[in-house]
Each structure stands twice: as C-alpha cells, then as structure tokens.
Amino acid sequence: MIKSKGADTMTVIKVAILGFGTVGEGVYRTIQSHAEELTAVLGKKVEVSAVLIKNTQKARNISEDVLVTTEFAEILRLPQLDIVVEAIVEREPPFSFLKKAIERGCHIITANKEMFAHHGEELLELAEENNVSVGYEATVAGGIPVIQTLRQLLNINRIKQVQGILNGTSNFILTEMREKKQSFEQALQLAQENGFAEADPTNDVEGFDAFYKTMILSRIAFGEEPNWHDVEREGITAITSEMIETAEKLGLKYKHIATISRTGDQIKATVRPALIGSEHPFYHVEGVQNAVSIQSDIVGEITLQGPGAGMFPTASAVIEDLVYVCKNNKPALRLRALTTN
C-alpha cells in the first residue's frame, strides 16, 4: 500500500497534537488504533511526532518516542512536521500557534470553535498564501459531517436556512429537566458529574459555544456572517421547570436552537431557546445529541443527527479532516526550512 516515490520522509505523515484533553487524546488513540486504515487510505503511515501539554505532572499514556513538551517552539523545530492538530481551548495561544504552523508550511486542523469563530478567516487566508489546507469539521457538531455535507450541497443547491442544536450540554440539561422533573441547577450538576459541562458552564448555558458554531456555519452556508452584535444570543438559564412543564402539557418542548437564514442580501441569525412542536425535526433530539437541519432550494430539507461531542466522535471529525487535507488537490506535503519569524 505504501508508495515509495521520493525521499523516505514522504512515506510518513508527521503530526503534532496541541493539547491532550478529551479531543487531543481521542485523536492520539484513534491514529494508533486505526493505523492500518490510515495507511490504506493515504498510502502513507501517519505518525504522531509530538504532543503539546500544559501540566508536566499529569500521567499520560503516550509512547516514549513521541516528543511531549510544554514548548510549542520545540515542536516547530522538529525536522519534519506535516500536520498540526489543535485541540486546546480559548483564542490564545492557539491562534498564534496555528499561524506559526501555517508559516512553516504545515496543514492545520482545529477543533477550537471559539478561536476559529474569531480568527478563521485570517487563518484561511494565511493558509491560502502558504498553499496549505485548514480542516475545521470538528468545530461544529462533533462527529456529524455537517461542514462536508453543506459544502457538497452547495455545489448546486442554494441554501435558504440552517438550524441547529449545537450545544450538547444545553440539550442534555433541557432533556433532564423535562424527563426527570429536575431544576436547572440539578440538571447542570448532573451534566458536570457526567463530564458534559465544565466547572464554569457559562460558555455552554449562556449560548456562547452555540454562537461560535453558528458563525462558522453561517460562513460556510452563506459565505459570510451577520454582524456579531446584531445576533440575538440567549442561553437556557432563564428556563424554569414550571415553563417546561407548562410547555409539555401543550405538547411542546424547549430546545436551544441556532437559526441562520438569508433574506435578500441580509444574513440573520439567532441563538436562543425556542418552543417547538412534534412536527419540528428537532423535537426528538434528546440528551447530548446534536442535530443540524439544512433547507435548500433543490433538495428540500435534510436533517443530520448524531453525537455532538465526546472523545471519539470529535476525534473522528479530526481524522476525516486529516485524510481530507492529505488527499486534497494541494501540492504534496512540503518540508519548508524554518525561517526566523
């Protein structure tokens, strides 16, 4: 299966993983467990060369021949580096790291929606200049192939509207509140105990996480974003057990829904709780599931549903990106001398 044209180094694709949390570790384990499939698909072996970590005290099950470091500069100095996978959180330092990776000539893949919502355009432009690819399927709806599906539909369809349940934590809390008659606080605590919510859940329950994903989807579906300040963003913290109970008596459910649509030249988006009936495609999307519904002119309405987060679903999206950037029509992965910038 392995093609042996060119230098020896061309038969191996060297990957660095930035961050070894849930997603980073999922990517590392998947590259190891699915080595055979990757070699078969790519005709090259995929190897993790380095992992960037923060806390040197934590025990991690990483092979000894992998460089494990707290210094990104050390990773950049590796003699070969083809792809940088970023699985950190927050905007910085990830944005700076990825800029340097692109300038070195690496393809980049990110799962970081906050960073990508803010700096995606800049990274895509820089990548274009440097003739490398950017994968970001993992930023929206975890393992559900939303971005690829939108791209494919867009070959011919004109998208009218995109709706999504994009935050698994909020959906889990709303589901628990309704099914088990729990308060918001009880349901949040359960989400935290199950690892679906952070100690500080603001990003999820106030709708910021869904907002970032919505902006990324808008850019793909419509080529642009609404003005961020014009987007109504509301989380689920104001929803009480009583509201949910009253809704249920009417056959309705609260869901936290992102909606993006184009009217004429204007893109409009909202990210907020909505009351929906059983005819809505999201009525039965429960727990940590995500769903995205795409309305377009030729095909009509298509709904995709699946796990929106978690170690392996997100890793799957990252690895699909990895295959995509490697097989993309760009020139073969190149080694570029490290310049001092």
Next chain:
Amino acid sequence: MIKSKGADTMTVIKVAILGFGTVGEGVYRTIQSHAEELTAVLGKKVEVSAVLIKNTQKARNISEDVLVTTEFAEILRLPQLDIVVEAIVEREPPFSFLKKAIERGCHIITANKEMFAHHGEELLELAEENNVSVGYEATVAGGIPVIQTLRQLLNINRIKQVQGILNGTSNFILTEMREKKQSFEQALQLAQENGFAEADPTNDVEGFDAFYKTMILSRIAFGEEPNWHDVEREGITAITSEMIETAEKLGLKYKHIATISRTGDQIKATVRPALIGSEHPFYHVEGVQNAVSIQSDIVGEITLQGPGAGMFPTASAVIEDLVYVCKNNKPALRLRALTTN
C-alpha cells in the same frame, strides 16, 4: 470563471438525459435553473445536448436546440458527449445503453436502483477500464447524501451496521394507516393518487425497491453484498390496521426497515417490517421521508433524514454526482472516436 485552455469544446460539458419522467425532467430543469452555479463550480458551461424519450406523442417543454429522440444510437453519434444521465426504470435497455456510453468514453450517472443493484459492479469495472466515473448517489434515498457520507466515514471508521427506511411509498402507507386509521388498500390508493406509488405497486410494497437499495448500500459500507437468496425480504402487505392499532397502544410503530450488518466475515441483511419504540431513530420518520442510520466504531451513530424521492430531491443527487464526476481526479473529459462495437 470559464477556463479557456484547449479546444472550444472543452469549455462546455455536454450531457444526454435518458428518460424524461420525474427524475429526468427534474435533472433537465435543474441544469437550466442553476446554470450559473454549475458554471461557477465547474468553470465550464453544462449543456443538455439530447434527451431520450419513449413516447413521441407526449408534449414536453424542451428547448428546440436539444436533440429529442427515441433512438439511443442517435445520441451516441453526437459529435461531443461527456456525461450520460440515466433516469429510466428496469434493467434493460438502461444497462446496455450505459455500457455503450462508457465504451464511448462518457462518464455515467444513474438513478436506476434495480439496474444498478444487478449490474453496478460490471459498470464500475467497465468504467475503470475506460477511465471514466460512475455516479449513483440518486439510487439510494433520493436527495439525502448517504453514499457520500458513508464514503467519507469509511476513510477512517469501521462500519458496524447500516439501517434505513429506504422506500418512501411504504413509509407513507404505514404512516397513513396509523395516523388516519386507514386500511392498507385505502392508504395505497392515496399514495397512488399523490403520485408516490405506481399503478402496479409491487416493487414498493413487496420490498423489492428497498432490497435493491440495500444491496447498493451493502456494497459501499462493507465492500460486498450478502448472497441475495439469503436476504429475508418482506414487504408491508401483511400488515393490517388492527396490528398497527395494537402496536400503537403499546407505544410502538411498524416501520419498513432495511438492516445490514457484518459479523466476522459475514454480511447479513434483512428488509422487512419491524416494530420499534420511541428510542429508535426512525420512530419519528413519517410520510415519504427516508432515513439512514450508520453505526461505526469511532463516530458512533449518525442518522440522516430527508426526502427520499421526488423530482428535485433526486435531481439534486444527480447534479451533485455530475459535479463530482467532473471534478474527480480522473483525466479531463475526453472525446473518443466512436468505434463500431
């Protein structure tokens, strides 16, 4: 947008459409209404050069510069022909037409599941020899991009099981019987009046249509098919209003479900009615909707739902294939002298 390298003919992609029923007409109309999008995506103008029809007496709204003929040989003799779209039914003559088209050096796209379930492998091999592509997304689940999604997941995931509601007519009948307390015969008649079922509904209600689609999915998901004779195929004709009513009292619904799974080296498939509860992803798939659920090792379970048939959803799948075969890594569309074989 239009690249002008090479001969003039290279700036136009010439398409012949075989059959002008629902799907054929949908493809024709879509190529006209979305000409701008196609030129933008492909860098070439897409033109319908010819349409193969059966009945010369029927009025059709087809542009005067399109060759409308009952003779496939006339289409094959066109000075330029890049893509043949087949939207007929039954195995012959479509299979023979497509073989000749491939031998002439045309890419082919088909929406004909019965023909493709029987002869797909042979067509794919012949296409490989002739260095052309075959598109068949439209054979399964209309506008839902099931085949592309499976292919993409397969880059890295190992598929465990694929399930589908693949026949919109059967699903419509079961939905009507339950929601409106109708008999099978009443619901079938309504399906016929709405154009969802043929005068002879055997293919749909006895499960043959779903069976063909299941075999096509099996080949993509697992690289092979079960022995056709070992597949339990049962339609919905034995389901009575009483059975549906009893099920409903238990919170269950009858759905006509195709299931394909691999155990060890063995592929197993069934196509039959199943009683499912509200936890099943197909419980809420109603009317003429289709759905496909894919279970794989890394990403978990993903469900896709949408219109499984109809003029424009199916046309969308055909046109996505058209874009795909044109952009595929094969050599550019070639003109080959028509040989006498």
